[in-house]
Amino acid sequence: MLSKIKCLVVDDEPLAADVLCTYIRQLDTLTLSGRCNNAIEALLFLQTNKVDLLFLDIQMPKLSGIDFLKTLSIRPSVIITTAYRDYAVDGFELQVLDYLVKPIPFERFLVAINKYHAQHRKEKVMLLPVPAASAPFIYLKSDKKMIKVFLKDIICIESLKDYVKVKTIHQEIITYQRITYLEEKLPDEKFLRIHRSYIIAIDKITAFGASLIEIAGLELPIGRQYKDAVMKVLLPDG
Secondary structure, rough: OOOEEEEEEEEEOOOHHOOOOOOOHHHOEEEEEEEEEEEEHHHHHHOOOOOOOOOOOOOOOOOOOOHHHHOOOOOOOOEEEEEEOOHHHOOOOHHHHHOEOOOHHHHHHHHHHHHHHHHHHHHEEEOOOOOOOOEEEEEEOOEEEEEEEEEEHHEEEEEEEEEEEEEEEEEEEEEEEHHHHHHHOOOOEEEEEEEEEEEEEEEHHEEOOOOOEEOOOEEEOOOOOHHHHHHHHHOOOO
């Protein structure tokens, strides 16, 4: 069964937010992960929760939706929801998925959701089911072909904005994908996010300190926001 798309609604207008939440609940492919009244609440929510799709109002107190998006180095897919058409250029410059003008008809909402599905069919890394006796693997798209990569061979994954570089014991592969997508798909007991730009294979670690990890001859930084979670994994009794 495919996992549901995790949605976050950020809107200071209760009625507008209610409409979006109702729409989300009507689709079996979506799940409502949260609802925030302003961008500051959303920022705190995203620090501790994984979200696939963000429905974002623009004109809100404290921080506008546009300014909020500019603060996010890594962000989910974004659908702007606003009563104003004037911000469409700003939205598309920030590569938002769609731009919905309130009041939003259900049919127009469905068009935006279909855009999400279409985009992720193109970008998705193919994670194929394998027999229990076989070593798990993924296919990564690179240079117009799908490359089979066994999870046991992966050393680390580095984010390159909209691309990632997957370093294995045999090769390096650059593929069009966001690191957050791979983080969700890789098993937590085998892989660890140590920085907004790095995921590592736990069994390939050769040494670590308070601010860096050594792995396969590389020294990778531990991000401040990841430090506590990293140390809980590496020093479970500490």
